[in-house]
Amino acid sequence: MTVGQCGNQVGCRFWDLALREHAHVNKRGLYDEALSSFFRNVDSRKSDGAAFAVGGRIQHLKARAVLVDMEEGVVNQILQGPLREVFDSTQLLTDVSGSGNNWAVGNMTYGSAYREKIVDKLRKAAEQCDCLQCFFLIHSMGGGTGSGLGTRVLSLLEEEFPEVCRIITSIYPSAEDDVITSPYNSVLAMNKLTEHADCVLLVENQSLVDIVNKIKIMSHGTKPGLIIKRNSTVTSGQGGLSGAEKPFDAMNNIVANLLLNITSSARFEGSLNMDLNEIAMNLVPFPRLHYLVPSLTPLYTLADINVPTRRLDQMFSDAFSKDHQLIQADPKHSLYLACALMVRGNVQVSDVRRNIERLRPSLPFVSWNQEGWKTSLCSVPPVGHSHSLLALANNTCVKPTFMELRERFTKLYRKKAHLHHYLHVEGMEQSFFSEAIASLNSLIEEYHHLDATKARLMPDAPRLSIAR
Numbered sequence: 008m009t010v011g012q013c014g015n016q017v018g019c020r021f022w023d024l025a026l027r028e029h030a031h032v033n034k035r036g037l038y039d040e041a042l043s044s045f046f047r048n049v050d051s052r053k054s055d056g057a058a059f060a061v062g063g064r065i066q067h068l069k070a071r072a073v074l075v076d077m078e079e080g081v082v083n084q085i086l087q088g089p090l091r092e093v094f095d096s097t098q099l100l101t102d103v104s105g106s107g108n109n110w111a112v113g114n115m116t117y118g119s120a121y122r123e124k125i126v127d128k129l130r131k132a133a134e135q136c137d138c139l140q141c142f143f144l145i146h147s148m149g150g151g152t153g154s155g156l157g158t159r160v161l162s163l164l165e166e167e168f169p170e171v172c173r174i175i176t177s178i179y180p181s182a183e184d185d186v187i188t189s190p191y192n193s194v195l196a197m198n199k200l201t202e203h204a205d206c207v208l209l210v211e212n213q214s215l216v217d218i219v220n221k222i223k224i225m226s227h228g229t230k231p232g233l234i235i236k237r238n239s240t241v242t243s244g245q246g247g248l249s250g251a252e253k254p255f256d257a258m259n260n261i262v263a264n265l266l267l268n269i270t271s272s273a274r275f276e277g278s279l280n281m282d283l284n285e286i287a288m289n290l291v292p293f294p295r296l297h298y299l300v301p302s303l304t305p306l307y308t309l310a311d312i313n314v315p316t317r318r319l320d321q322m323f324s325d326a327f328s329k330d331h332q333l334i335q336a337d338p339k340h341s342l343y344l345a346c347a348l349m350v351r352g353n354v355q356v357s358d359v360r361r362n363i364e365r366l367r368p369s370l371p372f373v374s375w376n377q378e379g380w381k382t383s384l385c386s387v388p389p390v391g392h393s394h395s396l397l398a399l400a401n402n403t404c405v406k407p408t409f410m411e412l413r414e415r416f417t418k419l420y421r422k423k424a425h426l427h428h429y430l431h432v433e434g435m436e437q438s439f440f441s442e443a444i445a446s447l448n449s450l451i452e453e454y455h456h457l458d459a460t461k462a463r464l465m466p467d468a469p470r471l472s473i474a475r
Contacts (some may be wrong), residue, residue: 008073008129010160011113011153013178014145015074015081016255020263021145022070022090025274028267031390032275038067044273045071046093047135068093071136073128075160077102077117077152097131100124106151110192111432113155119434125160126167133168140273141172141205141283143266148196149180149189158199165203172284174269175204176262179334179408181213182415188425190415191440197412198443201450205287206297208265209405211334215258218306221330222257264389265301265333268397271351271385279356281349281383289381290345290401295450296457300338300400302331305392319354319394323362326398327370334408341404342461343372345379352394354384371461406454413447420444 009018022045029042038048046068070093076082079101085094100121106113133139142164146157164173177200180189200207272280291297304325326348329337350359359382372379389395419425420440429435 008144010075010146010157012081013147017145017259017262020259021266041274075100078105108186109151110155110195111429111435113151114159115432115434117156118159145176147178148193149186154192154196158196161203173205176208179211194416194443198446209334214333214335219257272383275387277385279384298405301333302326302398304396322396326396336404338402338404344401347381347399349383349397351385352388403454403458409451
């Protein structure tokens with residue numbers, strides 16, 4: 008499920024890259040089990056062999072998705088681009104006026120007006136699944152539709168499908184965001200994420216900007232061997248909405264890459280696959296502390312990159328360095344509650360265990376979950392690479408991000424600046440602001456209490472050997 012401009016742009020990149028990845032593996036272009044996870048076959052003549060194509064006409068495939076936006080621009084671009092046949096009108100819901108960067112308009116006004124239509128589209132999409140495993144929701148936190156209507160959709164998912172896992176990819180605004188009211192929207196949205204989501208994948212715009220800048224430096228060949236072909240799909244939007252590059256395409260590609268990796272076990276075979284609903288089960292020890300920090304290595308995929316392959320051990324080290332986190336944080340200086348390693352390529356379980364043991368001394372885990380590792384191995388690597396790694400960490404390093412957001416919110420709310428735009432919306436009350444900031448304060452305090460236990464951590468006692 009994609010909501011808002013950012014959510015739909017990222018979702019479109021995911022569908023495009025997923026089809027390219029399947030085309031690379033599935034040379035004959037046949038509908039198979041891997042495709043069926045995220046695409047359905049609508050060819051009534053063939054139940055197990057409908058052909059598809061990438062870059063040309065996509066036949067007989069419809070994405071298992073619902074696209075919602077209160078402006079028509081992005082959805083219309085998708086319908087005019089190469090992915091136009093992957094979606095049909097039953098999967099789309101748009102308006103014309105937008106939410107005006109106002110959480111209340113998205114959540115209250117459009118959420119109430121389109122509630123029945125959204126539920127109907129969700130039910131129809133769910134009915135076409137043989138085994139519904141989880142819902143993915145992609146949205147941004149700073150705007151009105153993504154934050155407001157996105158979190159309204161989240162509450163509807165819990166209401167209509169309470170037993171189905173809800174994994175949310177939330178794009179957080181940077182401090183230099185051009186939406187002045189983004190702190191209001193983000194804090195109001197976080198209150199709903201904390202209440203209704205099973206787990207939230209945190210992504211910060213500023214981290215994406217920093218990563219893209221590093222990739223662009225590499226594209227100019229400042230270091231021998233580190234070259235990205237100019238005008239590749241990594242630094243442009245080719246193959247997605249249209250052939251022309253758009254300002255946020257490279258950033259959207261990174262988030263789409265995150266989604267490619269997290270869904271790899273659902274799409275391809277592997278010696279140790281991980282179901283999507285196992286993520287929350289293993290990484291979320293307390294219901295409110297479900298904010299996960301993703302890190303990727305490599306940070307780019309696709310075959311049009313001329314970058315020397317990273318050694319396997321170096322890849323594991325990279326995944327725990329601050330340069331590869333999708334939020335601005337250094338998890339090594341904070342406390343781990345749990346961590347998942349999702350590996351792709353020809354990697355053995357012994358390789359994973361060896362690297363966990365190598366890195367364990369530098370990664371502080373809570374005392375009651377020293378063995379809090381979850382691993383998956385997918386045999387199919389990303390296009391153009393021999394292996395890749397996605398790490399999902401439940402780590403207290405998210406606390407500074409939340410504290411910075413609270414500070415930006417407080418600067419506006421102390422003066423009651425822009426508050427009237429929200430209070431004029433029917434159903435919106437000032438108490439919603441106080442409830443939202445109280446929820447954020449409580450969340451920060453919970454992470455703070457966990458952080459305080461780090462100083463008391465003792466090194467593992469030597470294991471006793473039993474004489475025979």
